[in-house]
Amino acid sequence: xxxxxxxxxxxxxxxxxxxxxxxxxxxxxxxxxxxxxxxxxxxxxxxxxxxxxxxxxxxxxxxxxxxxxxxxxxxxxxxxxxxxxxxxxxxxxxxxxxxxxxxxxxxxxxxxxxxxxxxxxxxxxxxxxxxxxxxxxxxxxxxxxxxxxxx
Amino acid sequence: xxxxxxxxxxxxxxxxxxxxxxxxxxxxxxxxxxxxxxxxxxxxxxxxxxxxxxxxxxxxxxxxxxxxxxxxxxxxxxxxxxxxxxxxxxxxxxxxxxxxxxxxxxxxxxxxxxxxxxxxxxxxxxxxxxxxxxxxxxxxxxxxxxxxxxxxxxxxxxxxxxxxxxxxxxxxxxxxxxxxxxxxxxxxxxxxxx
Numbered sequence: 001x002x003x004x005x006x007x008x009x010x011x012x013x014x015x016x017x018x019x020x021x022x023x024x025x026x027x028x029x030x031x032x033x034x035x036x037x038x039x040x041x042x043x044x045x046x047x048x049x050x051x052x053x054x055x056x057x058x059x060x061x062x063x064x065x066x067x068x069x070x071x072x073x074x075x076x077x078x079x080x081x082x083x084x085x086x087x088x089x090x091x092x093x094x095x096x097x098x099x100x101x102x103x104x105x106x107x108x109x110x111x112x113x114x115x116x117x118x119x120x121x122x123x124x125x126x127x128x129x130x131x132x133x134x135x136x137x138x139x140x141x142x143x144x145x146x147x148x149x150x151x
Numbered sequence: 152x153x154x155x156x157x158x159x160x161x162x163x164x165x166x167x168x169x170x171x172x173x174x175x176x177x178x179x180x181x182x183x184x185x186x187x188x189x190x191x192x193x194x195x196x197x198x199x200x201x202x203x204x205x206x207x208x209x210x211x212x213x214x215x216x217x218x219x220x221x222x223x224x225x226x227x228x229x230x231x232x233x234x235x236x237x238x239x240x241x242x243x244x245x246x247x248x249x250x251x252x253x254x255x256x257x258x259x260x261x262x263x264x265x266x267x268x269x270x271x272x273x274x275x276x277x278x279x280x281x282x283x284x285x286x287x288x289x290x291x292x293x294x295x296x297x298x299x300x301x302x303x304x305x306x307x308x309x310x311x312x313x314x315x316x317x318x319x320x321x322x323x324x325x326x327x328x329x330x331x332x333x334x335x336x337x338x339x340x341x342x343x344x345x
Contacts, residue, residue, distance in 0.1 A: 023291055133288040
């Protein structure tokens with residue numbers, strides 16, 4: 001089984017015996033899309049909730065949850081997936097420092113749910129929030145997401 | 152950033168931090184900073200794997216400019232440092248509870264405070280360090296949250312390795328300071344003029 005690491009601010013779509021992985025996820029949001037019929041999938045490792053105000057030309061689009069969802073979904077539709085066959089899972093969105101003020105993790109989770117609702121893709125599982133980091137693996141052929149937390 | 156200025160700042164900060172930590176521990180300790188390097192936020196060159204367990208003290212910086220500072224220890228180093236700070240025999244601390252966390256936060260306070268004080272004195276730019284926040288978790292998870300909080304403003308980070316040379320054994324950490332490009336320019340140009 002080939003394993004591909006997906007760094008922050010990127011997304012990867014794959015078919016066949018591939019595991020997509022995101023290591024040491026804190027407030028970032030990992031979102032996977034899985035096509036049950038084509039047995040293909042994609043994983044996004046996004047850092048910030050929305051691209052509001054960010055320049056489209058100069059910014060890395062995939063660092064934003066909303067843009068990453070849109071781009072990744074478009075790629076899967078272009079490759080032959082039907083929207084109704086897609087299942088989404090999300091993980092991450094922690095608040096590692098419990099610092100007062102902006103809770104980016106929570107905002108990332110809300111942004112992902114909103115983007116999926118807007119795109120009419122069903123969210124079938126989530127493991128979000130809390131104050132612990134997560135390492136996430138996503139098997140593209142089975143759609144199974146495995147989450148590791150160190151306590 | 153000019154190498155000579157960077158060296159002057161870290162040398163003075165090291166002296167301040169050494170003095171404060173020696174008082175705190177009741178034993179002589181020498182804090183050494185490596186040369187501060189500038190790095191893109193997309194590629195922080197710290198030789199710690201994303202899944203490696205670390206302790207991290209995170210302080211927001213406010214004042215005339217805004218930014219953040221992060222002091223990161225591999226967890227083994229943090230346990231050893233806790234022993235030293237709490238005047239225990241090396242190897243005693245195996246779990247980080249409230250007392251150990253508080254002591255490690257204080258070290259974050261001291262190192263960040265020393266660096267910002269020197270920078271502020273030399274540049275005449277007002278820099279205020281805020282209350283420290285602590286996490287013991289995977290390096291990638293703690294770093295990415297700080298990067299996310301700064302990503303809207305900052306594009307680069309200043310990074311140095313810090314060595315705490317205690318009599319018994321040295322303990323190494325990574326120190327990161329994040330300012331926006333404009334704020335960095337403001338501070339370091341003012342420092343160069345001074």
